[in-house]
Amino acid sequence: MTNDDGLIATARGLVKTYGTGETAVRALDGVDVDFRRGELTAIMGPSGSGKSTLMHCMAGLDRPSAGDVVVDGERVSSMNERGLTKLRRTRLGFVFQAFNLVPTLTALENITLPLDIARRRVDHAHLDAVIEAVGLADRLGHKPSQLSGGQQQRVACARALVARPAVVFADEPTGNLDSTSSAEVLGFLRRSVDGLGQSVVMVTHDPTAASYAHRVLFLADGRLVGETVDPTPQSVLDALGALRATGAASVAVSGASA
């Protein structure tokens, strides 16, 4: 399983089909993928290539049509709804493009919300480390409406990390942010891996965002078609260009000119 081999999550033979008959869409077409513990892994690919579907199947937000998903030693693909809810609540962290903060709660209350829901004690040393890492110590009493977009997303990142999840899944975490705020959020996600030992999987369209990762995986037409290790924005752009040139990605790569 995934505990002793340096892998935090794996998928084997992952297939996801939406709909039936002539209108069926094969969003994932037999994906085998490994995500390493203690790494930031980015998933890239053209619009419609299956990035969100892959992340949702890995995180138990969507059910695969076939194949196996194992996260932190748990076979996600065969869990019932109750098991999935518990897994998401106790072992996974999520960051979405829309920050999804509770507007009536302060930044600090939003950050500790997952622990409150799970009725878990707050590990104050870890909470302080997370707050320090996101640079929000002087904003903890503010409501989301009193924070910038970048600050709100840093609250969302802190919320995802506070329960020490096995994996944080981030779906376009910088999609709503300007370049300065994006750099802050991505820098934080990377530091959470390097400094706090977190494992993060991030879907992005942006080569600059992907360059914060240890490894970038490329999807096209529901298949894994390549990867780049220790990426730079340019090496990601080059890889996307090469994929297009070889026909692996038959549609334009959105956001590739960033």
Ligand SMILES: Nc1ncnc2c1ncn2[C@@H]1O[C@H](COP(=O)(O)OP(=O)(O)OP(=O)(O)O)[C@@H](O)[C@H]1O
């Ligand atoms: N709930 C659904 N019902 C039907 N088809 C779906 C559903 N969700 C996704 N699809 C289809 O599955 C394919 C993969 O979608 P997915 O959202 O995973 O792609 P993506 O790479 O994340 O795209 P984008 O970059 O545009 O967000 C697309 O053809 C999409 O239209």
